[in-house]
Amino acid sequence: MTGANWGGIFPVLVTPFGADGSINESRYKALIDEAITNGAQGIVAAGSTGEFYALTTAERARLYKLTVDHVAKRVPVLAGVADLRVEDVLEACQSAIAAGCAGGMILPPIYAMPSPREIVAFFEYISRNTSLPLMLYNSPRRAGVDITPALVEQLSALPTVVAIKDSSGLITQVTELVQRVGNRIRVFVGYETMIVPARAVGAHGVVAMAHQIAGPLIRDYWDKALTGDKALDALGRDVFAFYRCFQSGAYYAAIKETMSQLGRDAGGPRLPLLPLAAEQKAAIAKIIAESGLARWANA
Numbered sequence: 001m002t003g004a005n006w007g008g009i010f011p012v013l014v015t016p017f018g019a020d021g022s023i024n025e026s027r028y029k030a031l032i033d034e035a036i037t038n039g040a041q042g043i044v045a046a047g048s049t050g051e052f053y054a055l056t057t058a059e060r061a062r063l064y065k066l067t068v069d070h071v072a073k074r075v076p077v078l079a080g081v082a083d084l085r086v087e088d089v090l091e092a093c094q095s096a097i098a099a100g101c102a103g104g105m106i107l108p109p110i111y112a113m114p115s116p117r118e119i120v121a122f123f124e125y126i127s128r129n130t131s132l133p134l135m136l137y138n139s140p141r142r143a144g145v146d147i148t149p150a151l152v153e154q155l156s157a158l159p160t161v162v163a164i165k166d167s168s169g170l171i172t173q174v175t176e177l178v179q180r181v182g183n184r185i186r187v188f189v190g191y192e193t194m195i196v197p198a199r200a201v202g203a204h205g206v207v208a209m210a211h212q213i214a215g216p217l218i219r220d221y222w223d224k225a226l227t228g229d230k231a232l233d234a235l236g237r238d239v240f241a242f243y244r245c246f247q248s249g250a251y252y253a254a255i256k257e258t259m260s261q262l263g264r265d266a267g268g269p270r271l272p273l274l275p276l277a278a279e280q281k282a283a284i285a286k287i288i289a290e291s292g293l294a295r296w297a298n299a
Contacts, residue, residue, distance in 0.1 A: 004103060004133050004162035006076060006186045007204040008041030009222055011211040012105075014256055015050040015063065016266035023059060024267060029070045031212055031266070036074050038215025039222075041205070043071055047080035047105055048142065049209050051252055054270035060092060064099035076102035078135060084110050086125060093130040103133035105165060105207070113144040116151055127158040135163035139190065142167075149176040156181045165190050165207045171197045178202040192218055193243050196232065199225040209251075210242040213259050214296035217242075241291035248287070249280040258284055262297035 013035065016027040032043060045067040046052045046060045055063070064079045071077050079096035081104035083089045089106065096104050106126065108119050127134070136155060138147040147155070152164050164181070166174055167190030174194070177187050178201050188205040189198040195206055199222075211218040221235045245258040253269040257276045260266070261284060268275040276284070288294060 004186065006042055006103075006135075006163055006188075009039060009206055009208050009211055009218060010042035010044055010078065010188065011035045011040050011208045012044035012047035012049045012080070013067075013212055014252070014259070014266045015046065015055065017270060018267060021270065023063065025066060027266060028063075028066065031264075032067065032070050034215060035212055036071070038211065039219035040075060040208075040211060040215070042076045042078060042102075043067060044078045044080060044105060044207060045101075047078075047207070048082075048139070049252055049255060050080060051270055051273075052080045052082060054272075057088065057091060057095070061095035061099065064096050064101055068100040078102060079104045079132075081105065081132070082107035082110060082137065086122070089126060090129055093126070093132045097130070097132050101132070103135055103162065105135045105137050107137045107139060107143050108145055108147060110143060116148075119145065119147060119151060120154060123155050123158060123161070127160045130160065132160060133162045134158075134160050135165055135186075135188070136161060137165045137167070137190075139167040149173060149180050152177060152185075153180045156185050161185060163188060163204075167191065169194070171201065174198050174203055175201040191243070192221065192239050193236075195221055195239070196225045196236065209246065209255055210239065213255075213262060213264055214238070214242060214293070217296045238291060238293060238296065241287055241293055245284045245287050245293075248283040249276040254280070254284065257281060258288070261285060261288055262294060264297060 016024040018024045046063045068077050079101040081092035140146040163186040165188045186204040192210050246254045248254050250273050253273045
């Protein structure tokens with residue numbers, strides 16, 4: 001498949017929940033607008049940071065449509081379409097198509113820990129049964145399996161595979177991906193802390209988490225990554241400080257807590273995650289204070 005020229009910063013938005021546990025649609029729309037204002041070149045709805053695993057299929061379908069409608073063609077919208085059952089993955093793909101999404105971001109089968117042969121068979125089956133352009137999502141820590149560069153090269157021949165998000169955290173793996181498939185599909189990294197080395201080896205984009213909290217910081221870091229600008233060191237220290245905040249608890253709960261402390265409240269997480277404990281909140285507050293991160297939330 002051709003024509004998916006995705007690149008740059010694609011924030012994967014949190015799903016804001018109200019006090020009654022329902023999706024806070026007005027807050028979500030505000031996050032979309034802020035992201036685009038701050039230079040996002042795509043939006044990912046109901047990804048891991050969006051707690052897709054805690055949403056019903058109807059809520060995910062609603063979130064896809066809400067995102068596409070509110071974005072109003074300003075940037076591409078990708079839908080998180082990962083799930084446990086193949087049939088549920090395909091249902092999510094169909095909902096994404098119906099909503100008008102530009103593509104879907106898809107993990108290998110969750111929990112099953114398939115072999116390389118089974119990973120290929122899974123993606124072949126999905127590709128045969130949906131027209132949705134797909135961004136493969138390699139997250140070895142979450143999925144329990146690694147979509148290696150050799151496997152990605154094999155999968156890049158599928159007609160609907162147009163991109164790969166690699167969250168291995170290994171610059172050697174990202175480099176090999178660019179070398180093997182960078183001329184055929186778009187290569188994204190899954191952490192803003194990898195922007196500088198990833199751009200240096202030719203990666204096309206980042207699926208971002210901190211951008212929705214500190215958009216000007218991530219935009220500046222991306223733009224300056226290949227320039228050798230002296231400001232990169234200071235920008236990088238702040239990017240890494242945000243990620244230390246995220247590591248103070250379960251990532252998706254800690255991201256929301258960091259947002260809350262910086263005046264960008266998106267509610268708490270849904271079960272199975274809990275709001276952070278007092279000592280975890282204090283750890284985030286300490287990082288924010290010591291690193292002066294509040295200036296980015298107010299930029």
